[in-house]
Amino acid sequence: MTMIPRRHFLASTSVAVSTTGGWSAAQALVPSTLAPQTAKAWQLLAVAPQSHKVATLGSDYRRGLELGLAQRPEIAVQLHWVEAPPTPNRAARSITAAMDQLPQLHGVVGWMPPAVEARVAAHAQPRGLPLWASDTGADLPADAKPGQPQAVVCHSLDLCGSAAQLAQAVYQQLGPRAVLAVGHMEGGYDFVYSFEHAYRALGGRVLARHVGRQGPQSEEFDGLRTALFSHRPDAVVALYSGPQLARFARWWQAHAQSQGAWGLAGLPWLEDVHTGGNTITAGTWPSAAQAEPVWKQRFERVGLPWTAAALLGAEAGYSIAAAFDNPAQQPFAAALRQRWQLAVRQGPRESSSRDIASTTNVHNRPMTPLVSGWLNGYLQT
Numbered sequence: 001m002t003m004i005p006r007r008h009f010l011a012s013t014s015v016a017v018s019t020t021g022g023w024s025a026a027q028a029l030v031p032s033t034l035a036p037q038t039a040k041a042w043q044l045l046a047v048a049p050q051s052h053k054v055a056t057l058g059s060d061y062r063r064g065l066e067l068g069l070a071q072r073p074e075i076a077v078q079l080h081w082v083e084a085p086p087t088p089n090r091a092a093r094s095i096t097a098a099m100d101q102l103p104q105l106h107g108v109v110g111w112m113p114p115a116v117e118a119r120v121a122a123h124a125q126p127r128g129l130p131l132w133a134s135d136t137g138a139d140l141p142a143d144a145k146p147g148q149p150q151a152v153v154c155h156s157l158d159l160c161g162s163a164a165q166l167a168q169a170v171y172q173q174l175g176p177r178a179v180l181a182v183g184h185m186e187g188g189y190d191f192v193y194s195f196e197h198a199y200r201a202l203g204g205r206v207l208a209r210h211v212g213r214q215g216p217q218s219e220e221f222d223g224l225r226t227a228l229f230s231h232r233p234d235a236v237v238a239l240y241s242g243p244q245l246a247r248f249a250r251w252w253q254a255h256a257q258s259q260g261a262w263g264l265a266g267l268p269w270l271e272d273v274h275t276g277g278n279t280i281t282a283g284t285w286p287s288a289a290q291a292e293p294v295w296k297q298r299f300e301r302v303g304l305p306w307t308a309a310a311l312l313g314a315e316a317g318y319s320i321a322a323a324f325d326n327p328a329q330q331p332f333a334a335a336l337r338q339r340w341q342l343a344v345r346q347g348p349r350e351s352s353s354r355d356i357a358s359t360t361n362v363h364n365r366p367m368t369p370l371v372s373g374w375l376n377g378y379l380q381t
Helices: 057-070 088-100 114-126 159-171 192-200 222-231 241-255 268-272 293-301 308-323 331-340
Strands: 013-017 021-027 040-051 077-084 107-111 130-133 152-156 179-183 205-211 233-239 263-266 279-280
Touching: 013 192, 021 130, 040 057, 040 088, 040 233, 057 077, 057 107, 057 308, 077 088, 077 107, 088 107, 088 114, 107 308, 114 130, 130 308, 152 308, 159 192, 159 233, 179 192, 179 222, 192 233, 205 222, 205 263, 233 241, 241 268, 241 308, 241 331, 293 308, 308 331
Parallel strands: 013 077, 040 077, 040 107, 107 130, 130 152, 179 205, 179 233, 233 263, 263 279
Antiparallel strands: 013 021
16 A cells, blocks of 8 residues: 655554454554654544445545645544445444444544444443544435434535436436436435436436346446337436446447447446447536646555545545644644534545534534435445
8 A cells, every 4th residue: 555644644544353252452553663752642443334335435435534644744643544334334343343442432433324433422322432434425414313413514425416416417508307216225325215206306307227237247237229210219317336337337328328329327437438429417526637736646655546446535534633723732632523523525526615514514404314115325335
């Protein structure tokens, strides 16, 4: 792994599962000579996601977070990394067990889907530990319950908002008749329904929804070509990610792109593959071609790919570092909680900062309760 120059940035450590099921702190991954000669450091448990769907999800987020923090080398921060399995129950157990092994923590940051975040927040509340929970935003937030812990910063790719934005772009630029092409796992997450709801509210019609089949990859998109020629839509909205998106791009070039007049649209992942034609995308993260030069250079300098997970991690790290406006402040959890709740979003995803919503602010807005058919964190499945 490419080393990230930190100067005063403390060495990271890993908390890993032992063969007997217990927990132990591994040796620092970064040489100890990089650590400043001080014991006054902010101690953070950092959560990296394990993913069956996107193999590099955890490493991209982790390295992005470290890169963002490294932009404030005068702030002494020590990260204690733990990997979160794709299953919510196992992920929550891994994180809470690591918290119990680190009594000097000041906060928890990392990739935590809603089902995991809720359990970790309940475990952190008695210790007064704040949470910075990064996620895809693939599910709509549930309504707050009385007594629910509020020291949580919600920070996401906002896939539900991106899908609604995409609906507007499709309606205005391609037309009011669309076919949805979604993966088997995507079909159970709220962002798909967010697209449909927003598209219909504008006057659009979803003519058909094709869900990619499980089983042999040669049969994955069976029926999609028939649906396209049967309905003759204005637009095909492709909601795939990971390796399945690459397979769809190849299928599109071979079976659909040259045989119909329909446009193709999707989330920014669609810009990462070659489909043989122009596409319309909408989302909260820019493509590499749209990257701010200073952040593109920072990513290139450490060999970090320009992926959504890396961008989310870098934004979390940079925003957290910016919240430490006084490098000499003594670390303690209450101060960190206050800083995080006042933080603004800064980093590589956009040129201007906007407020990060804490759970307190989120739940003051009317929201639709969770309707997702899946409990696993999207991209971790």
